[in-house]
Amino acid sequence: MTQAFHYAAFGRRIWSDLPLHLPAALETADPDLHVVIGAAHPDPYALPQERISAYLSLAVLAPDHWLLLCHAAELADKAVISVKPTQIMVDWSGASRPADVAQLVLTIGFAAHAYVSGGVCLHGCAIAAGDHAAMFVGESGAGKSSLTAALIAAGGRLLSEEVVLPAADPLQLRAGPEGVKISPAFAQRFGLQGNIRPAFEHPLLLDEGVVWTPPATNPSRADAALRQVYILEPRNKNKALQLSPQLSFEKAAPLLAQSGYWYRVLSADLHRRLAEWGFRVATRCQVHRLSLPDDLSLLPDCAADLIARLKASAV
DSSP states (O other): OOOOEEEEETTEEEEESSOOSSOBOOOOSSOSEEEEESOOOSSGGGSOOEEEETTEEEEEEETTEEEEEEOTTTSSSOEEEEEETTEEEEEEOTTOOHHHHHHHIIIIIHHHHHHHTTOOOEEEEEEEETTEEEEEEOOTTSSHHHHHHHHHHTTOEEEEEEEEOBOSSTTEEOOOOSOEEEOHHHHHHTTOGGGEEESOOSGGGGGGOEEEOOOTTSOOOOOEEEEEEEEEEEEESSSSOEEOOOOOHHHHHHHHHTTBTTGGGOOHHHHHHHHHHHHHHHTTSEEEEEEEESOGGGHHHHHHHHHHHHHHHTO
16 A cells, blocks of 8 residues: 655645655645645646647646656656646656656646646745745746745744645745755755755756755745735846835736646636636735845845835835
8 A cells, every 4th residue: 555645835735645845744645635646647648738838748637637748858757747637646767766756746747736726827926924925926036945045044934835835815825845845055055955955856956956945844835815926037147136115006917827837728707717817816915026136145135124024014
C-alpha cells in the first residue's frame, strides 16, 4: 500500500501519494483533495492541446478536468498531470524523479486545480506582515522570486510563491507551499542558505535554483488579507525601485485580470472570472506599477521600503 502524506495548504486538506513540500497536517478522514500516482490518460499526447510553453501543453477535457503535458526539456522525460476538483493524478516515465514531478504538482498542478475548482490563480508571489499581505505579479524575468527572497530577509512572512490563490473573498489570500525558488547566489546573499534544497533533483537541472524553506520556528503560515498589489514591469537602469501612484480601478482591473496564470490560453469563461476578480480587488485595494532596479544588489533596500509600506497600511 502506498504511504499517504497529509498536508494543509491553499485552504485544502490534502492526502498525497507523493511527498510534497507543503505544511504537514494531522491525518484526517475527510480530505478535500487527493494527489495520486496513476495513469492519467490512455493516450494523452493524441489529444488536442494548447502549447503553453516549450515544455508544457494543456488539454482541456472538460471545464472541470484538465490534462497538463510536461515535455522532455523541463524533466528528464515526460509527465502527465490530470487535474479534477477532488483529485490530481500524476504519471511520469523514463528518468523523471518523484521529487521533480512533485515540484510540478506544487506549481502547475495547483494552478490548474484552482481553475477547475471554480476559482482563479495568479502568477506571482505573496508576502505577509502580520495579518496583511502584499502580492507581486508580473511576467517571468521581472524579478518576482529574487524580490521574494529579499522581502523575506527584510522581515516579511512567505505566504506563497509562483502561484497565488485567493479565497472566496478576493482580498483573502491562501497560504501555499513553504518554500521560494531562488538562485544559489541569492540564497547566500540574503542569508537563506541554511534551509535550502535543490529545486529539481535531476543533475541536469541543478543550476535551475534552490528552494528555501522557512525554519519550523517561524510563526504559523496562516492566510492573510490582501492590502497591496504590485504589477512588476521590466527592470529599470536607475539606482532605486520605481513605484507609480496608485492606479485607478479602471486601469488596475484589466491588469489584474491579465495576471491570471496562463491567461493567454484560458477560455472566455475563465477570462470573465478573472475580470470579475480583478474588478473586485481594484475597487478595494491599493494597486501600483513597480519596476525593480537592474542592479539586484539594491534589492535589500527596495524590500525594506516595501515591507515598511505594507506595515504602514496595516495600521
